[in-house]
Amino acid sequence: MELKWLEWAKQMQAIAQTGLTYTKDVYDIERYEQLRQMSIEIMMNYTLVSQEKIALTFASDSGYATPKVDIRGVIFKENKILLVREKLDGAWALPGGWADIGYSPSEIAVKEVKEESGFDVAPVRLLAVLDKKFHDHPPEPYHVYKFFILCKIVGGEATVGVETSAVDFFEMDQLPELSAERNTKKQIQTLFEFLENPNKEIILD
Known part of the structure; x- marks a missing residue:
C-alpha cells in the first residue's frame, strides 16, 4: 500500500x-496554487529530488488530473518470458513504457x-489492468x-534498444x-498463470 504522505501529496496535486x-x-486560483505548492513541498521533504524537478515532473500538468498509463508487452517462448535489461x-x-498520445494500447x-x-x-x-498502488512497487x-498485453512474435530478432542493454527469455x-x-x-x-491457462480471465486491479 502507498505511504500516506505520498497519497496525500498526489491527492493535493490532483485537486x-x-x-x-x-x-x-x-x-480560488491563488488557493489552488498554494495547495499545489504544498504538494511540492511534501514531495521535496520526503525525497531527495529538488523542488525545481518536482515542479516540472510532478506539478506541471494542466487539465483534469488523470492517472498515467504504463503498457507492457508479454511474450512467451518455449515456456519462458521475454525480459529486457533497463x-x-x-x-x-x-x-x-508510458502510453503515447495517438497510439492505441495494442499499438x-x-x-x-x-x-x-x-x-x-x-x-x-x-x-491484466493493475493499479500500481496495490502492488509492491x-x-x-x-x-x-x-x-499487460499478450503478444506473439512474428519477426525480428533480439536487439538492444536506446533504453535497454540486454534481451533474453527466462523461466519462472x-x-x-x-x-x-x-x-x-x-x-x-x-502472467505465467496465463501460459498454463490461456482461458484465464482478465485481471483487474
Missing part, C-alpha cells in the same frame, strides 16, 4: 490541477517491444494504471533481478 483548470475566481537501473523488465505494446527488444510482435489479448509521484524459477519500478516478481508469476 489543485483540476481546480486550476476550471476555476475563474482569482482568489539501462537506468541495470535490472530486468517486461518491454514497455504501444507492439512499438515498445520492437524498440526495446528488436522483435516484431502482434497483439493477442489483454491479460517503490513510491513514485504518479498514480499509474499498468496494462530463474528470473533475474527485476526492475521493481516496472514490474514485480508476483506480477511475473501471475
Whole structure:
C-alpha cells in the first residue's frame, strides 16, 4: 500500500490541477496554487529530488488530473518470458513504457517491444489492468494504471534498444533481478498463470 504522505501529496496535486483548470475566481486560483505548492513541498521533504524537478515532473500538468498509463508487452517462448535489461537501473523488465498520445494500447505494446527488444510482435489479448498502488512497487509521484498485453512474435530478432542493454527469455524459477519500478516478481508469476491457462480471465486491479 502507498505511504500516506505520498497519497496525500498526489491527492493535493490532483485537486489543485483540476481546480486550476476550471476555476475563474482569482482568489480560488491563488488557493489552488498554494495547495499545489504544498504538494511540492511534501514531495521535496520526503525525497531527495529538488523542488525545481518536482515542479516540472510532478506539478506541471494542466487539465483534469488523470492517472498515467504504463503498457507492457508479454511474450512467451518455449515456456519462458521475454525480459529486457533497463539501462537506468541495470535490472530486468517486461518491454514497455508510458502510453503515447495517438497510439492505441495494442499499438504501444507492439512499438515498445520492437524498440526495446528488436522483435516484431502482434497483439493477442489483454491479460491484466493493475493499479500500481496495490502492488509492491517503490513510491513514485504518479498514480499509474499498468496494462499487460499478450503478444506473439512474428519477426525480428533480439536487439538492444536506446533504453535497454540486454534481451533474453527466462523461466519462472530463474528470473533475474527485476526492475521493481516496472514490474514485480508476483506480477511475473501471475502472467505465467496465463501460459498454463490461456482461458484465464482478465485481471483487474
